[in-house]
Amino acid sequence: GKNRLAVKVIRWSDGTYMENQDMIRMSGIIRDVYIYQTPDTYIADFFLIPELRDDLATGSVKLDVDLKHRVGAPEPRTVEFELVNNQTGKRVLSKTAKSEAGKVQFSAEIANPDRWHVEQPNLYTAFITLKKGNQVEEVLRQDVGFRRFSWDEYGNMYLNGARYMIRGVNAHDTSEHAGRTLSYDEMVKDVTTMRALNINSL
Numbered sequence: 001g002k003n004r005l006a007v008k009v010i011r012w013s014d015g016t017y018m019e020n021q022d023m024i025r026m027s028g029i030i031r032d033v034y035i036y037q038t039p040d041t042y043i044a045d046f047f048l049i050p051e052l053r054d055d056l057a058t059g060s061v062k063l064d065v066d067l068k069h070r071v072g073a074p075e076p077r078t079v080e081f082e083l084v085n086n087q088t089g090k091r092v093l094s095k096t097a098k099s100e101a102g103k104v105q106f107s108a109e110i111a112n113p114d115r116w117h118v119e120q121p122n123l124y125t126a127f128i129t130l131k132k133g134n135q136v137e138e139v140l141r142q143d144v145g146f147r148r149f150s151w152d153e154y155g156n157m158y159l160n161g162a163r164y165m166i167r168g169v170n171a172h173d174t175s176e177h178a179g180r181t182l183s184y185d186e187m188v189k190d191v192t193t194m195r196a197l198n199i200n201s202l
Contacts, residue, residue, distance in 0.1 A: 005035070007029070007033070009027060009028060009029060011027040022172075023172040023174070024172070024174055024179070024180070026179045026180050028179075028180075030173075030179070030180040030181050038138065039130075039132075039137040039138060040069060040070050040071075040075075041067055041068070041069045041070075041074050041075045041077055041130075041132075041137070042067065042068060042069075042130070042137075042138055043065060043066070043067060043079075043128065043130055043138055043140055044066045044067060044068040045065075045066045046063060046064065046065045046066065046128060046140065046142075047063070047064040048061070048062070048063050048126060048142055048144065049061065049062045049063075050124075050144045050145060050146050051146070051148070052113070052115065052146045052147055052148035052160065053148075054148075056115070056148065056160055056161050057111075057112055058109060058110070058111065058112075058113075059109065059110035059111075059113035059146040060107070060108070060109050060110070061083065061093070061106075061107070061108055061109075061110065061126075061144070062105075062106070062107045063081055063104075063105070063106040063107075063126075063128070064103070064104075064105050065079050065099075065103065065104040065105075065106075065128060066102060066103055067079075067099050067102040067103070067104070067130070068102060069102075073101070073102065074099060074101075074102035075132075076098065076099060077098070077099045077130055077131065077132055077137075078096060078097070078098055078099070078130075078131040078132075078133075079096070079097055079098075079099060079104040079128065079129065079130055079131070080094070080095070080096045080127075080128070080129040080131065081093070081094070081095045081096075081097075081106045081126070081127075081128055081129075082094050082095075082126070082127040082129070083110070083124050083125070083126050083127075083144065084124060084125045084126075084127070085114065085124055086122070086123045086124060086125055087114060087122060092110055092113075092124070093108055093110065095108060110146070113146040114146070115146055115147060115160050116145030116146055116147040117147065117159065117160060118159075118200050118201075121145065122145065122146075123143045123144065123145050124143070124144040124145070124146075125141055125142070125143060125144065126141065126142045126143075126144050127139060127140070127141055128140045128141075128142070147159065147160055148160055148161070149164075166200065166201045167198055167199050167200050167201065168199065168200070168201030168202060169194065169199055169201075169202065170202075171190070171194075171202045173187075
């Protein structure tokens with residue numbers, strides 16, 4: 001049928017004054033806007049927790065998936081959970097479960113996962129697939145990193161067992177040509193400049 005898509009751009013709001021920071025004030029849509037269609041039974045939300053154990057050699061991952069149906073209770077579905085190592089392309093985890101009352105839970109251990117570090121950001125890709133029988137209805141992907149932060153009694157921070165110091169800045173996306181919208185090259189230049197100045201957090 002026919003649909004009307006309306007967009008309202010609000011220039012000033014209560015939040016404008018509550019979060020008044022040192023940034024250029026511009027109104028408009030500065031990020032990509034898109035719409036998408038889901039099946040009648042769909043993945044409404046998921047919560048993915050990757051962890052690295054104290055031994056720094058064992059990873060664990062937990063995943064909660066919530067399904068919803070447009071009218072009434074979610075219909076029975078199968079959910080597949082896969083984890084792929086981005087460096088090698090190897091699938092390190094593959095699990096399947098049937099939904100019960102619209103919820104699915106997974107938990108697993110990963111032996112010797114590639115550890116994430118700010119200097120070597122090793123990542124895995126998680127694929128969450130919703131199926132009705134053998135038919136794929138929806139696929140979601142999420143980057144996953146295994147890392148461990150800890151602190152000693154003096155307040156020193158450790159990342160994966162090594163002392164770590166955060167040197168961060170408050171950054172506001174600003175382009176001299178396009179205002180609040182940055183091109184890919186401008187984003188790379190910003191990050192490269194910050195890393196040259198030993199900044200490791202935004």
